[in-house]
Amino acid sequence: MTDGEALLELENVRKGYGDRVVLHDVxxxxxxxxxxxxxxxxxxxxxxxxxxxxxxxxxxxxxxxxDGREITDPRxxxxxxxxxxxxxxxxxxxxPHLSVLDNCTxxxxxVHGVAKAAAETRARELLAQFGLSEHVxxxxxxxxxxxxxxxxxxRALCTGPEILLLDEITAxxxxxxxxxxxxxxxGLAEAGTTMVVATHEMSFARDVATTVCFxxxxxxxEQGPPxxxxxxxxxxRTRQFLRRVLPSS
Amino acid sequence: xxxxxxxxxxxxxxRGVRRRQRTQxxxxxxxxxxxxLGVAGWGVTLTPGWDRFQETFLSWEDAKxxxxxxxxxxxxxxxxxxICEVFILVLGLAVALARQARSxxxxxxxxxxVIYTDVFRGVPTILxxxxxxxxxxxxxxxxLTTDPYIWAGVALVLSYGxxxxxxxxxxxxxxHPSQVNSAAALGLSRGxxxxxxxxxxxxxxxxxxxxxxxxxxxxxxxLVSVAGVFDAMFQARDYGSYHFNYTxxxxxxxxxxxxxxxxxxxxxxxxxxxxxxxxxxxx
Numbered sequence: 001m002t003d004g005e006a007l008l009e010l011e012n013v014r015k016g017y018g019d020r021v022v023l024h025d026v027x028x029x030x031x032x033x034x035x036x037x038x039x040x041x042x043x044x045x046x047x048x049x050x051x052x053x054x055x056x057x058x059x060x061x062x063x064x065x066x067d068g069r070e071i072t073d074p075r076x077x078x079x080x081x082x083x084x085x086x087x088x089x090x091x092x093x094x095x096p097h098l099s100v101l102d103n104c105t106x107x108x109x110x111v112h113g114v115a116k117a118a119a120e121t122r123a124r125e126l127l128a129q130f131g132l133s134e135h136v137x138x139x140x141x142x143x144x145x146x147x148x149x150x151x152x153x154x155r156a157l158c159t160g161p162e163i164l165l166l167d168e169i170t171a172x173x174x175x176x177x178x179x180x181x182x183x184x185x186x187g188l189a190e191a192g193t194t195m196v197v198a199t200h201e202m203s204f205a206r207d208v209a210t211t212v213c214f215x216x217x218x219x220x221x222e223q224g225p226p227x228x229x230x231x232x233x234x235x236x237r238t239r240q241f242l243r244r245v246l247p248s249s
Numbered sequence: 250x251x252x253x254x255x256x257x258x259x260x261x262x263x264r265g266v267r268r269r270q271r272t273q274x275x276x277x278x279x280x281x282x283x284x285x286l287g288v289a290g291w292g293v294t295l296t297p298g299w300d301r302f303q304e305t306f307l308s309w310e311d312a313k314x315x316x317x318x319x320x321x322x323x324x325x326x327x328x329x330x331x332i333c334e335v336f337i338l339v340l341g342l343a344v345a346l347a348r349q350a351r352s353x354x355x356x357x358x359x360x361x362x363v364i365y366t367d368v369f370r371g372v373p374t375i376l377x378x379x380x381x382x383x384x385x386x387x388x389x390x391x392x393l394t395t396d397p398y399i400w401a402g403v404a405l406v407l408s409y410g411x412x413x414x415x416x417x418x419x420x421x422x423x424x425h426p427s428q429v430n431s432a433a434a435l436g437l438s439r440g441x442x443x444x445x446x447x448x449x450x451x452x453x454x455x456x457x458x459x460x461x462x463x464x465x466x467x468x469x470x471x472l473v474s475v476a477g478v479f480d481a482m483f484q485a486r487d488y489g490s491y492h493f494n495y496t497x498x499x500x501x502x503x504x505x506x507x508x509x510x511x512x513x514x515x516x517x518x519x520x521x522x523x524x525x526x527x528x529x530x531x532x
Binding site for chain 1: 257263
């Protein structure tokens with residue numbers, strides 16, 4: 001657990017909205033180059049957990065450590081943490097008033113102080129790599145869902161984050177567009193990018209994850225390598241869930 | 250989910266830190282406010298004409314003496330404002346809808362609406378008040394009132410109607426076309442889509458700019474004084490030129506402020522309530 005490789009450590013994380021508790025006693029460790037997949041039905045707390053990791057939500061209790069430092073301390077500036085963490089949302093959340101290129105260079109230029117030319121070169125490289133060269137100067141709404149989500153991935157990657165949080169990034173896409181986005185994420189995983197991924201794509205979790213966590217009603221009921229959790233789960237709840245999402249097995 | 254939960258020691262410590270940070274912010278804010286306002290106030294009293302100014306603009310005696318007259322006149326402003334506001338909203342929305350109409354039969358209406366907004370937004374309100382309140386009665390029209398108070402009100406309605414029409418129009422334009430499409434898909438006519446889907450959303454969105462126009466209208470009711478209507482402004486000017494003391498202007502100013510501030514707070518509250526209901530925690 002604490003072998004010094006851990007990039008992100010969660011201990012007894014608890015989060016509620018009013019009387020409704022969304023996360024109970026969540027413990028999780030993410031080492032560098034891990035790909036942790038969070039699975040579970042809607043409302044199980046996957047998104048909330050991701051939002052807690054980059055301090056978009058304030059915890060009710062528990063501790064999150066990032067690179068050995070407690071980031072849930074109120075004296076920590078959340079922006080310092082978010083600078084090092086990338087996030088991609090289900091609904092892309094690209095800025096509609098900026099071109100794709102400007103979406104991608106906004107944070108590098110304004111937050112990280114990269115010069116305009118350097119930021120644009122880097123963004124163009126990544127956009128080209130993700131097959132978006134011809135859409136660089138378009139506004140996001142002119143693009144298809146898959147293209148928008150790829151652009152959103154580039155936007156998150158342009159700042160060179162140490163960890164990437166992906167919140168059901170294919171959930172809003174047509175089935176034939178899911179592949180083009182997941183291929184990219186697979187590529188990132190192979191390149192050693194540390195990621196925490198909330199997903200409904202079981203085949204993706206099976207192939208790419210180093211750890212799969214099954215969330216149910218705000219608790220991590222079961223976690224382990226995909227070969228265990230997805231193939232021979234310990235918990236009955238996990239089996240039920242998998243039967244519903246994997247009709248073939 | 251009502252299991253017992255007591256915050257950990259770490260969480261309690263964090264709450265302590267947050268509390269201290271909050272206190273610190275409050276203390277800083279208070280200190281900065283006091284210092285800035287204090288220095289500004291002190292600076293004003295250092296000006297060479299401060300004593301003269303105090304005598305002519307801040308005389309307690311004159312304030313007391315001019316107060317009843319101004320209060321009496323102010324009723325006229327309030328009544329004018331309340332009555333005009335209703336007509337302005339109706340006129341503004343009607344003009345905005347006329348400009349949005351796509352039916353071929355309504356084309357002349359659209360043209361009239363465009364000309365109306367262009368002309369009446371372009372003419373200074375004070376000019377409009379003078380022309381309407383002094384000019385129209387001079388026409389000796391049979392059966393129409395010659396009361397300058399009424400015609401000054403009409404001038405305000407026409408002037409502000411044009412502004413408010415543009416506010417409504419921008420609100421209507423800001424509603425995403427997908428809303429009209431989904432209304433059409435349910436079989437609603439274009440008019441019904443406007444009535445039940447677009448306009449209700451647009452109105453919420455334009456509440457802040459509308460409020461802005463109404464605060465402005467409240468002040469501009471003072472323009473009727475140029476047409477010889479005995480409103481608060483007229484009373485104040487009357488008092489001022491009679492006693493060679495302008496404290497009455499300060500009193501009028503306070504009257505207008507006291508009227509507009511609660512309205513602004515009320516609209517803020519209304520807006521927040523709508524937002525909370527529609528977003529319901531979703532981000």
